[in-house]
Amino acid sequence: MRNKNEFRLLLWIILGTIVFIVGLIISIAKHERSLREKRERRLLELIEAQDNQQLRQSYIRNVCYDQYGWRPLNDSLYEVKVTSLAKYLDHLIVDDINKLIYCFVPKVASTNWKRVLLAINMKPNENYNELNPLDIKGNESHVPQAFRTLNQYNDTTEITYKLRSYLKFMFVRNPYERLLSAFRNKFEDTFKDYFRERFGRKIVKQFRQQPTNESLERGHDVTFEEFLTYISQLNTSDHNHQFNEHWRPVTNLCFPCAIDYDVIGKYETLHSDVQLVLRKARINHLIQFPKREDTYSNLPSSDLISQYYTNVSDILIDKLAKVYNQDITLFQYNYDIRNKT
Numbered sequence: 001m002r003n004k005n006e007f008r009l010l011l012w013i014i015l016g017t018i019v020f021i022v023g024l025i026i027s028i029a030k031h032e033r034s035l036r037e038k039r040e041r042r043l044l045e046l047i048e049a050q051d052n053q054q055l056r057q058s059y060i061r062n063v064c065y066d067q068y069g070w071r072p073l074n075d076s077l078y079e080v081k082v083t084s085l086a087k088y089l090d091h092l093i094v095d096d097i098n099k100l101i102y103c104f105v106p107k108v109a110s111t112n113w114k115r116v117l118l119a120i121n122m123k124p125n126e127n128y129n130e131l132n133p134l135d136i137k138g139n140e141s142h143v144p145q146a147f148r149t150l151n152q153y154n155d156t157t158e159i160t161y162k163l164r165s166y167l168k169f170m171f172v173r174n175p176y177e178r179l180l181s182a183f184r185n186k187f188e189d190t191f192k193d194y195f196r197e198r199f200g201r202k203i204v205k206q207f208r209q210q211p212t213n214e215s216l217e218r219g220h221d222v223t224f225e226e227f228l229t230y231i232s233q234l235n236t237s238d239h240n241h242q243f244n245e246h247w248r249p250v251t252n253l254c255f256p257c258a259i260d261y262d263v264i265g266k267y268e269t270l271h272s273d274v275q276l277v278l279r280k281a282r283i284n285h286l287i288q289f290p291k292r293e294d295t296y297s298n299l300p301s302s303d304l305i306s307q308y309y310t311n312v313s314d315i316l317i318d319k320l321a322k323v324y325n326q327d328i329t330l331f332q333y334n335y336d337i338r339n340k341t
């Protein structure tokens, strides 16, 4: 009797062990398969991003050539042109260690890119697998002396050399969305008064009929329409003085016709374009780009966009399309954002 029980117990233990081991093998196999699938997906995404990039680049090159007769790579006047541009290259951040040039456009994931660039340069000789760019505070990435920009190099030969040999990249975004993002961030839910004082007061004074004294003094209640009206009448022959960097056309911040960027990423395909840059820059194994959720809490949704733009008049949209004409054309955006439902 006792032997029989012991035998049963043993049988159960053996069976249980077998089931456990088989389960373990299956779950390991599943895990491996999902890892493999993940790797394959990433690779496919990367290939697709690279293909899109090539199409985008050749489109931009063609438009640039049609409009300006510029072909940066095989242009014998390249150095002359870059020299005349040099003083405007204050948005091109240079990373001499990793041989990168990043043109930053505010409101297009620029804080995260700055964090990444700061992070990879922090401990150049250590394993920075664990380095999280989000450990770097947003305000620290905006300290002017945190980065060296291309205009700060005096020697134009050096500037040209870097432009020719470093990996250069930039990110663009639908200009209408960028405007909305700037408006919400700088005028609506801002906790700093800088933009309201510097621009808000001026906008109220110039574009509002019968403003209250408080509005004139504080510039705190600028409407989206007033903001757009202000943008629409700026002198586009004088971008550098007239346009704050938050609404200056990307073309006038990064000069994509004069500079042959290796990657021109889009906000609309941020994730895969970011991976492409990290891969080409050979830093993909060192760092993770911060995920959207962590930092993009006030990303305007398409609902919000149509809510803000629905009452904007045809005339105003037309004027804005003229201001951002080059961005719209080069980067293939629609002339009107209101069609987007």
Ligand SMILES: *[C@@H]1O[C@H](CO)[C@@H](O)[C@H](O)[C@H]1NC(C)=O
Pocket (backbone or CB within 6 Å): 137, 139, 140, 143
């Ligand atoms: C950034 O903000 C933190 C607190 O929010 C502050 O302690 C720190 O000094 C700031 N850094 C810079 C460079 O302004």
Ligand SMILES: *[C@@H]1O[C@H](CO)[C@@H](O)[C@H](O)[C@H]1NC(C)=O
Pocket (backbone or CB within 6 Å): 152, 153, 154
């Ligand atoms: C460029 O020249 C200015 C003025 O001569 C000097 O202050 C600055 O340090 C120079 N910059 C570099 C990168 O050599």
Ligand SMILES: *[C@@H]1O[C@H](CO)[C@@H](O)[C@H](O)[C@H]1NC(C)=O
Pocket (backbone or CB within 6 Å): 213
């Ligand atoms: C606004 O300011 C002007 C001049 O300072 C003053 O004459 C006027 O009474 C003020 N209006 C209101 C409503 O406070």
Ligand SMILES: *[C@@H]1O[C@H](CO)[C@@H](O)[C@H](O)[C@H]1NC(C)=O
Pocket (backbone or CB within 6 Å): 235, 236, 237, 238
């Ligand atoms: C616009 O800026 C250009 C270049 O600075 C200047 O020549 C022109 O007079 C300006 N136009 C207006 C209307 O102010």
Ligand SMILES: *[C@@H]1O[C@H](CO)[C@@H](O)[C@H](O)[C@H]1NC(C)=O
Pocket (backbone or CB within 6 Å): 307, 308, 310, 311
């Ligand atoms: C747009 O205009 C309509 C009709 O005039 C109005 O009812 C609506 O509140 C306006 N929407 C916004 C966001 O201003």
